[in-house]
Amino acid sequence: MKRGLAVYAVAIYAFLHLPLLILAIFSVNASRFTAWQGFSLQWYAAMLADRDLLESAGNSLAIAVASTALSTVIGTLAAYSLWKRASNWLAGGLYLSLVTPEIVTGVSLLALFQWAFRYVDFRLGMHTVILAHVSFSIAYVVVVVLARLRGFDPALEEAAQDLGATEFAAFRRVTLPYLAPAIAAAAMLAFTISIDDYVITSLVAGVDSQTLPMVIYAMARRGVSPVLNAVSTTIVVLLGTLVLLSERLRRA
Amino acid sequence: MTRLRNLFAAPAAALMLVTIGVPAGIVCVYSVLSRGAYGGVELPWTLENYSRLIDPLYGGILVRSLALAAAATVICILLGFPLALFIAQSGTRKNLYLSLVILPFWTSFLIRLYAWMFLLRDTGLINTVLQSLGLIRQPLPLLYNNGAVLLGLVYGFLPFAVLPIYATLERLDKSLLEAAADLGARPIAVLTRVTLPLCAPGIGAAAILVFVPCLGTYITSDLLGGSKTILIGNLVQNQFSTARDWPFGAAVSIVLMIVAVLLMFTVRRRGEELL
Numbered sequence: 372m373k374r375g376l377a378v379y380a381v382a383i384y385a386f387l388h389l390p391l392l393i394l395a396i397f398s399v400n401a402s403r404f405t406a407w408q409g410f411s412l413q414w415y416a417a418m419l420a421d422r423d424l425l426e427s428a429g430n431s432l433a434i435a436v437a438s439t440a441l442s443t444v445i446g447t448l449a450a451y452s453l454w455k456r457a458s459n460w461l462a463g464g465l466y467l468s469l470v471t472p473e474i475v476t477g478v479s480l481l482a483l484f485q486w487a488f489r490y491v492d493f494r495l496g497m498h499t500v501i502l503a504h505v506s507f508s509i510a511y512v513v514v515v516v517l518a519r520l521r522g523f524d525p526a527l528e529e530a531a532q533d534l535g536a537t538e539f540a541a542f543r544r545v546t547l548p549y550l551a552p553a554i555a556a557a558a559m560l561a562f563t564i565s566i567d568d569y570v571i572t573s574l575v576a577g578v579d580s581q582t583l584p585m586v587i588y589a590m591a592r593r594g595v596s597p598v599l600n601a602v603s604t605t606i607v608v609l610l611g612t613l614v615l616l617s618e619r620l621r622r623a
Numbered sequence: 624m625t626r627l628r629n630l631f632a633a634p635a636a637a638l639m640l641v642t643i644g645v646p647a648g649i650v651c652v653y654s655v656l657s658r659g660a661y662g663g664v665e666l667p668w669t670l671e672n673y674s675r676l677i678d679p680l681y682g683g684i685l686v687r688s689l690a691l692a693a694a695a696t697v698i699c700i701l702l703g704f705p706l707a708l709f710i711a712q713s714g715t716r717k718n719l720y721l722s723l724v725i726l727p728f729w730t731s732f733l734i735r736l737y738a739w740m741f742l743l744r745d746t747g748l749i750n751t752v753l754q755s756l757g758l759i760r761q762p763l764p765l766l767y768n769n770g771a772v773l774l775g776l777v778y779g780f781l782p783f784a785v786l787p788i789y790a791t792l793e794r795l796d797k798s799l800l801e802a803a804a805d806l807g808a809r810p811i812a813v814l815t816r817v818t819l820p821l822c823a824p825g826i827g828a829a830a831i832l833v834f835v836p837c838l839g840t841y842i843t844s845d846l847l848g849g850s851k852t853i854l855i856g857n858l859v860q861n862q863f864s865t866a867r868d869w870p871f872g873a874a875v876s877i878v879l880m881i882v883a884v885l886l887m888f889t890v891r892r893r894g895e896e897l898l
Contacts, residue, residue, distance in 0.1 A: 373712070380709040380720070383702060387727050387781065390738035393748060397741070405751045449635030455628045464639035470887035471643075472839025474856045475876045478863045479646035482873070485663075486649055506642035509635055538627050560729075567731050570841055574863065584733055591737045591846055595744055603734040614729040618722060 391607055398600035414601035423586050424602060431583040434497060435565040438504035443558040445505070446512025447550065451542065453513065454520040465510040476507060477574035484575060495577035503575045504568065508561040515560060515621060519553035520546075552620045559617035563610055647880075654873035664869055672874035681858065688854040691769065692837035695776035696784075699833045700826060702777070703784030707825075708818075710785070711792035721789070728782040736775050736846045743771055743847075767849030775843040780836060784829040791825025792818070828890045835883045855879055 398415070402408035418424060453462060468476070480503050484495060493499075523546065531541040569584040576582060583606075590599050654672055656664040675681060710720045727735060742748050743765040750762040765771060795818070803813045841856030848854075853861075855875060862872025 376705060376709045376712070379705050383706050383781075384723055386778070387724070390742060390778075391727070391730075391735065394734075394738045394741055397748075405746055405748055445634045445638065448631035452628045452632035452635075458632065461632055461636050461639065464636070464643055466887075467884065468639065468643055470835065470883055472836065472856070472879055472883050474839055474841045474859050475880050475883075478859055478872060478876055479650050480642060481863060482649045482653060482869070483642070483646040502642065506638060509638065513635075542627070563729055567733070569733050574860075584731075587733060587737070588842070588846075591733070591740060595737075595741050595747070599737065600741065603731075603737055607730050607734055610730045611726060614726060615722070618725070622718075 391603075394600050395604040395607070398597070398604040400597070403597045414597040415605075417598045418601045418605070421598065423581075424583070424598075427581045427583045427586040430497065430580055431566050434500050434504060434580075434582060435562050438501045438508060438565045439558050439562040441501070442505045442508040442512055442561045443554060446509040446557065446561075447516050447554055449509065450513045450516035450520060451546065454517060454523075465513055468507055469510040469514075473568075473570040476503075477571040480506070480571065481574045495575060495580070497577075497580045499575045499577070500572055500580055500582070503571050504565045507568075507571065508564050511560050511564060512557040515557040516550060516553050518621075519550055523549055556617040556620035559613050559620070563613055563617075567610065650873045650876055653870050654877050656870050658868050658870050661867075669870075672871045673878075675871060676875065676878065684853055684855060684858055687769075687852070688838055688856075691773055691776065691854065692834050692840075694773055695780065695837045696830050696834045698773070698777050699781050699784035700788075700829055703781055703829065704788055704822075704826070707785050707788035707792055710789050711795075724782050724785050732779055733842060733846075735779065736843060739771070739775055739778065739847060740766060743774075766847065767851060769848065769852055771847040772844050772852050772854075775847040776837045776840060779843060780833045783832040783836070787828040787832060788822060788825045791822050791828075795821055831886045831890050835886050839879055839883060 397405070399410055399412060400407055401411035401413070449461065449465070452458070471479075480499075484493075484499050488494070527545055527549075528541045531545045532538065536544065567584060568582075569588050572582050573585050573588070576585065587599065587602060590596060590602075653664050655668050655670060657667060657669055657671075659665045676685065706724070710717060710724070713720055740747070744750070745762040745764075745766070747765070749765060750759070753759045754762065799821070800813055800817055803817045804810075808816065839856050840854060841860055844852045844854040844857055856879075859872050859875050859879065862868045862875065866872075
């Protein structure tokens with residue numbers, strides 16, 4: 372039975388990973404068709420020369436950096452507060468943000484923005500995308516940071532306070548350093564989710580805030596293209612590295 | 624003590640209120656209003672948006688979404704259980720095998736669907752290989768149908784099935800399995816009469832964790848199903864973009880949301896805590 376399970380596992384892992392591996396192989400194929408014609412980096416060169424791709428990648432990066440910074444700070448503080456004392460309201464809200472189908476989150480935020488724009492002079496753009504990304508990535512940050520806090524001994528903080536540290540100083544000098552790896556892991560996760568999101572982003576983005584997934588989506592709907600193979604491979608390699616690094620930190 | 628805690632919770636609480644509470648309220652109100660002449664919403668109040676859901680035209684979409692999500696759930700559990708069993712039994716390599724399941728889950732769903740487009744299309748790898756082997760003359764219509772959507776869902780959400788099942792297997796009291804074996808049960812009997820029943824909560828959690836996102840999926844059906852396979856997610860998106868029927872889109876969203884939240888809270892009740 373053990374042997375059979377191992378063979379089975381290999382098959383499932385192949386199913387999970389082969390499609391991306393095949394895509395990577397064909398991204399360095401000289402031909403634009405599904406026949407191997409020798410090694411070439413021309414599609415990567417084409418990718419780097421594509422204005423739309425570069426511009427949207429710049430937008431995605433700016434959005435991801437901003438929303439990661441905000442959601443990491445807000446999420447870490449929220450996790451600490453939940454650890455001090457459970458709050459059904461806050462936990463419930465975060466849980467809701469985690470389980471709501473993406474499309475529902477997207478249209479709800481769109482409805483919110485359209486409604487708010489009647490009263491304030493704003494349009495859909497980078498700021499609305501950043502707000503949306505912060506909103507859906509906070510819960511992930513809280514989950515990761517809270518998991519680490521569960522292994523933290525509150526006596527350490529109390530000791531610092533007994534020795535004269537203020538409550539905030541105890542948090543900053545004792546708890547925060549202990550949380551550092553989890554916070555870094557959470558930030559990488561938030562970054563990954565942000566840079567990857569299509570469904571919500573496409574609904575709340577403006578004309579000047581096209582993100583990379585939006586351009587990729589439009590390209591994919593038009594059909595398969597060798598440039599898209601190169602773009603996909605690049606993203607998978609970069610994000611994969613980030614995810615592995617984040618996993619490492621979480622287990623540290 | 625409490626001051627700092629409240630201060631720390633404030634930004635997250637405010638954000639959740641503004642980006643979840645308020646939009647949910649707005650969508651609820653929209654769902655009982657009428658469609659505006661130029662998009663948007665207007666009075667009078669109506670429940671027609673909800674009754675339209677039972678309309679045969681939309682009922683079919685509902686049934687298809689439920690059927691596809693259910694099929695994907697069953698397949699994910701059938702495929703995922705043996706893999707979870709394998710990982711749980713693999714000793715020191717556990718973390719590596721687990722990472723191999725989690726890794727694709729975090730690397731761009733969009734790109735992984737695109738990878739299947741690359742494989743399945745008429746001039747894709749599968750058809751090209753089959754043709755060059757002389758097995759088929761005409762390319763098989765693999766892309767843009769319900770089967771392709773189902774494949775995409777299984778591929779995308781298999782990790783959601785493996786992880787909770789693995790978690791329950793991991794917590795399983797191994798002495799129970801040994802006791803069964805000592806009492807003469809064959810490995811298959813141990814699996815079906817002891818392991819499987821004890822895993823029921825994990826399998827239940829896996830079912831819900833796969834079913835909910837599959838039900839609300841939008842890009843899988845859009846990319847792999849083409850224009851033929853419209854699911855609830857696409858219906859919602861359409862109402863808010865091209866169809867410009869916000870009240871109806873809002874009503875569908877509310878229904879989808881209620882189903883998702885009710886199902887997910889049963890997982891939470893069972894102790895499979897996410898938060």
